[in-house]
Amino acid sequence: MKLYYSPGACSLSPHIVAIEAGVPLELVRVDIKVHKTESGEDFYKINPKGYVPALILDDGTMLTEGPAVLEYLADLKPESGLAPACGTFARYRLYEWLTFINGEIHKTFEPLFSETADESAKADARALLEKRFAFTDAALADKPFLIGDTFTVADSYLFVMTTWAHHLKVPQSNLLHEFFSRIAHRPAVRQAMKEEGLVKG
Secondary structure (H helix, E strand, O other), rough: OEEOOOOOOHHHHHHHHHHHHOOOOOOEEEEEOOEEOOOOOOOHHHHHOOOOOEEEOOOOEEEEEEHHHHHHHHHHHHOOOOOOOOOOOOHHHHHHHHHHHHHHHHHHHHEEEEEEEEHHHHHHHHHHHHHHHHHHHOOOOOOOOOOOOOOOOHHHHHHHHHHHHHHHHHHHHOHHHHHHHHHHHHHHHHHHHHHOOOOOO
16 A cells, blocks of 8 residues: 655654554655655646545555544554444544544644735634644543543544644643653654654664
């Protein structure tokens, strides 16, 4: 399988999950600003949506959208525990978190990465992100991970959002700083970040 990624983008999350699950991937780097792969291919011809992640299966089928890619990779190795079993309430709790992170946190960052958004839009985004992170903080008050005592794909996604928050200086609580540090020290996370050139050693 191939994972089309951009360093530090939301595609870092499925990259982490693949390593956690022991699913081998061929990594293809994409420059999202110009929509070209590292070999110069037009990324729009690969993924008409123009953004990462894009997962190409061995039969050529393409899967996009972070939450879908995360769950697919987790379900390839159910024994990894990266997603609760289908049909359980815990699985629906996972859906809930993936939807919240995707729709309420991830998308809210958009003005902060934009070169055209005005300062008012950026201030509004920061204020909303603080509220969204406060909600997430409360969920981590009595457990190490979003679903409980086990690291799941939702934690990999939230970790990427916290890396963005650090980079953009969006305030976070001590609990979220602790979450960030806890996840950052996982061997699979270190490996994925090293492979994307985000950390050394």
